[in-house]
Amino acid sequence: xxSLGQEIKELRQAVGLSQxxxxxxxxxxxxxxNIEKNNYNPSALxxxxxxxxxxxxxxYFFEMQDxxxxxxxxxxxxxIRQLIRKRDxxxxxxxxxxxxxxxxxxxxxxxxxxxxxxxxxxxxxxxxSNKAFNILNEALQITHDKLYFTExxxxxxxxxxxxxxxxxxxxxxxxxxxxxxxxxxEVPKLSSTAIEIRLLFGLSQLLTDIxxxxxxxxxxxxxxxxxxxxxxxxxxGEFLYQRGENLVRLGKFDEARQSIEQSKKVFELQNNTLxxxxxxxxxxxxxxxxxxxxxxxx
Numbered sequence: 466x467x468s469l470g471q472e473i474k475e476l477r478q479a480v481g482l483s484q485x486x487x488x489x490x491x492x493x494x495x496x497x498x499n500i501e502k503n504n505y506n507p508s509a510l511x512x513x514x515x516x517x518x519x520x521x522x523x524x525y526f527f528e529m530q531d532x533x534x535x536x537x538x539x540x541x542x543x544x545i546r547q548l549i550r551k552r553d554x555x556x557x558x559x560x561x562x563x564x565x566x567x568x569x570x571x572x573x574x575x576x577x578x579x580x581x582x583x584x585x586x587x588x589x590x591x592x593x594s595n596k597a598f599n600i601l602n603e604a605l606q607i608t609h610d611k612l613y614f615t616e617x618x619x620x621x622x623x624x625x626x627x628x629x630x631x632x633x634x635x636x637x638x639x640x641x642x643x644x645x646x647x648x649x650x651e652v653p654k655l656s657s658t659a660i661e662i663r664l665l666f667g668l669s670q671l672l673t674d675i676x677x678x679x680x681x682x683x684x685x686x687x688x689x690x691x692x693x694x695x696x697x698x699x700x701x702g703e704f705l706y707q708r709g710e711n712l713v714r715l716g717k718f719d720e721a722r723q724s725i726e727q728s729k730k731v732f733e734l735q736n737n738t739l740x741x742x743x744x745x746x747x748x749x750x751x752x753x754x755x756x757x758x759x760x761x762x763x
Contacts, residue, residue, distance in 0.1 A: 468503055469500075469503065469506075469526060469530070470500050470501040470502055470503040470504075471501070471503075472526060472529055473497075473500060473501055473515060473519070473526075474501040476519045476521065477501075477519060480519055480520060482518075482519075484497045484498055484501070487515065487518060487519070491511065491514045491515065491518065492511060496511075497515075500515075509523070512526065534569050537569055538569055538570075538575060541564055541569075542578065544560070545557065545560060545561065545564075545582055548560065549582070549585070551737075551739070552739070554585065554586050554589040554590050555590065557582065557585075557586055558586040558590050561579055561582045561583045561586055562583070564579055565579045565580075565583065573607050573608050574608060574617065576604075576607060577604045577605075577607045577608055577617060577618075577621075578617060580600055580601075580603060580604035580607070581600075581601065581604050581617070581620070581621050581624065583600055584596075584597040584598075584600035584601045584604065584624070585597070585624060587600060588628050588631075594628055594631075594632050597628060598625065598628070601621055601624060601625050601628075604621055605618060605621055605622075613648070613651040613652055613653070614648040614649075614651070614652070615652075616652060616655060616656060616660055618648075619645050619648050619649050619652070619660055619664075620660055620663070622641055622644065622645040622648065623642070623645050623660070623663055623664055623667055625641055626638045626639075626641035626642045626645060626667060626671075627667050629641060630667070630670065630671045630674065635671060635674060635675050638671050639668070639671055639672075639675070642664060642667055642668040642671060643668070645664055646661075646664050646665075646668070649661060649664065657695075658691055658694075658695045658697070659697075659699060661691060662688055662691055662692060662695075662697075662699060662700050663700065665684050665685075665687055665688040665691065665704075666684075666688055666700050666703055666704060666707065668681075668684050669681045669682075669684035669685045669688065669704070669707050669711075670707060672684065673707065673710055673711055673714070676714075678711040678714045678715050679711075679715070681707070681711050682708060682711040682712070682715070685704050685707050685708040685711065686708070688700065688704040689701065689704045689705065689708070692704065698731060698734070698735060701731055702728045702729075702731030702732045702735065702737075702740065703728070703740075704728075705724050705725070705727045705728035705731060706724070706725055706728035706744060706747075708724045709721045709722070709723075709724035709725035709728065709751070710751070712724060713751050721751065725744060725747075725748060725751065728744055729741060729744045729745070729748075732744060
C-alpha cells in the first residue's frame with residue numbers, strides 16, 4: 466500500500482537532505498521523523514511546504530498514490546482472474562477475503578469485483594449457493610444506477626446464470642444467460658470480447674444440458690468464430706470440446722472425435738493438465754455413448 470511517509474523519506478534522501486535540513490524553516494525534526502514513520506499526517510499547508518522544499522508540486526504525492534493504487538489493483542485483479550481460470554478456488558478464497566479488507570478495494574467498482582469473487586468461493590468451497598446468490602445480488606446493487614449495465618455487472622449476471630445451471634435451475638439459468646447477452650448489446654463499447662465469449666460458452670453448456678443440441682452447436686460455432694476473430698485461445702478449447710459433445714448427441718461421431726481431439730491439443734498447448742485429463746476421461750464416456758448408439762441401431 467502507498468506510504469506517504471516512505472515517499473517523503475525516499476524523495477528527501479534522493480535530493481540529499483537530512484531530516485533536520487528538510488524541517489528547517491518549516492517545522493521541527495521530530496515532526497518530519499513522525500511523518501516519515503506514518504505516525505503523523507501533515508496538514509495540506511505543511512505538505513505543500515515539504516513538497517516545495519523537495520522540489521516537487523504537492524500533487525506529486527497524490528499522483529504517486531493514485532499510480533500505486535492502479536498498479537496494485539491491476540496486479541491483484543490479474544492474479545485473482547488467473548486463479549479463476551485455473552479453477553483454483555482453494556487459493557482464491559483466502560486471497561479474496563484478505564483483499565476485501567484492503568483500503569484500495571473499498572470503492573464501489575473494486576468492492577463489487579471482490580464480492581463477486583467471494584461469492585464464487587462461497588459456492589465452490591462452502592457449497593452454499595444461496596449465500597453466493599445473496600452476495601452476488603449485493604454486489605450488483607452497489608453500482609447499478611445507470612441506463613445500461615457495466616461489463617462487470619454483466620459478468621456478475623453470467624456468474625449467477627452459471628451457478629443456477631450448476632444446481633439444476635435450468636430455466637432460470639437460460640433466462641439469465643439470454644438477459645445478460647441482451648444487456649451486453651446495450652453497452653456502448655466493450656473493452657474486450659472476453660465477456661461475450663464467456664456468455665456464449667455458458668449458454669451453449671446449458672443448452673446441451675437441456676437437450677437443445679442444435680442450438681447449443683450454433684452458439685459453439687459463434688464462440689469459435691469470435692475466438693478466431695479476436696485471435697485468442699481463451700475458452701477456445703472449451704468451445705471445441707462442447708461442440709464435440711453436441712455432435713456426439715447428434716450422432717455425428719467422426720466430427721465429434723475430431724473436435725474433441727482439437728480441444729485436447731489446445732489444452733496441451735496451454736499446459737492445462739487439468740482440462741487435458743478431463744477431456745481424456747470424457748472421451749471414454751463419449752466412445753461408450755457411440756458404441757451404445759451403434760448397438761441400438763444394430
